[in-house]
Amino acid sequence: MKSTFKKLLPFAVVGVISGATTVGVQQYIGHDSTTSDQSYFTKSTNASFVGMNTAGVGDDFVKAAKTTVPAVVTIKNYQTRASSRASEQDIFDFFFGDPFGGGRNQRQRPQQQAPENMPSGLGSGVIISPDGYIISNNHVVAGANKLEVVLSNKKSYIATLVGTDPNTDISLLKIEEKGLPYLNFANSDNVEVGQWVLAVGNPLGLNSTVTAGIISAKGRGIGILSGQGKATNPIESFIQTDAAINPGNSGGALVNVNGDLIGINSAISSTNGYYQGYGFAVPANLARKIIEDIKKFGIVQRGFLGVSSMDLSNDQLVAAYNRENKTNIKSGSGVYVTGFSENSGAQDAGLKKGDVITKVDGSDITDFADLSVAIGSKRPGDKVQVSFTRNGKDNVATVTLRDQKGGTSTRTKADLSVSEKIGAEFEPLNDKFKTEYGLNSGVVSKNVTEGSEMAKIGIVDDYIIIEINGKPVNSQKDVEKILDGYKGNVQVKFVDNYGRIYTKGFKMP
Known part of the structure; x- marks a missing residue:
């Protein structure tokens, strides 16, 4: 059973820089x-x-x-609504309703193919350069096999998805055209x-x-x-x-x-x-x-303070934390430091547990939303002035932001790990499970990223990956060994939650 505080603090994790104060x-x-x-x-x-x-x-x-009107476009998202709907509480249904009419706790539903000429979803985008770069939401383009962009003058283009960021719900597309309104x-x-x-x-x-x-x-x-x-x-x-x-x-x-x-x-x-x-x-x-x-860079560069924290403006959160930790912290303004990640820039700069962050680079930090955007708009290696109170006294520290691995340099796609490139991590499948289901190999997919290569072929959390490129996999290291430095088409053999076996592929990013 999770503690009350953990239920109320899903975003106060090690290394967190951002989150929300009201859970809807x-x-x-x-x-x-x-x-x-x-x-x-x-x-x-x-x-x-x-x-x-x-x-x-x-x-x-x-x-x-x-x-504005000439620079705003329609985005048509074409996709196969495949078996990417498994979880105890289906995320797609949670937001968009269950198109199959069933309950939200069903583990898996049959594959459904949308007609080729009918988009699965429609959204909007904004042209931001005359050579065809378009900004939109991540959730507008998520899961797409094809993206069509229609201008206000009805001209239509097939767009390339340049990149996405689920953490801000932003995506970037490109169409091949010149002289566009923006x-x-x-x-x-x-x-x-x-x-x-x-x-x-x-x-x-x-x-x-x-x-x-x-x-x-x-x-x-x-x-x-x-x-x-x-x-x-x-x-x-x-x-x-x-x-x-x-x-x-x-x-x-x-x-x-x-x-x-x-x-x-x-x-x-x-x-x-x-x-x-x-x-x-x-x-x-x-x-x-x-x-x-x-x-x-091809990827988003994100700086981290390296702290876990609590929003003092959230009375319920503060009360739960006090009950859990037998403390007497007062609600109010600012963000309370509850701990630090490994290789924390904030800790190295002198911040301690119990400090209350009140400003970043002179801008007031009244709640977690303020802190999330103040730090989230920075990159690894950037230095920020963090004002905080400790025992009623004001202090200022210069913090060098780091990435989640503790680095202070920007990275490109070439620097990404295999898991980052394909959008999933993997855990070994235990021997008992292999014996019961007659499997000689297998890893369990975890933390599958929305819109990633693995997600596009229908893999979600808790699917079993048996082989990659015809080779059995039994660990994260096996996956990395097969795909590290690989540039061609990837073939993945996997089992869904109904025990059905699929073989699907994608081009290695």
């Missing part, structure tokens, strides 16, 4: 998966409607709309609560839809990325808006009245899966950092 329940409610995107929705206990603001900026809205990034740190904004996307299959509202809050952590289970170190510091956002808007643009991009629309808070007043967008500064990393 996500749901998708729709009737046809071909007319809606794979949007995320946070179920709210507040069912009151918050209407759009429609009074008075006049021609400014027209200017912004004319600038949007400029604004400095999202400068946006103000009460500022007018437009949301532009393709909600409910209605292409090039523009809605208006204001920024109603900043720095929101809603628990949606940690809740979906594929973000290992989620960064949530959303811009909240009351501009109407619905299924299909995901990956679209949130712009100011000049038509500059201040956020990527990602989620809504709703009791029924449709707009009820609150939408959330990834801030432009964070989104820009992610896509710059993907373009330059």
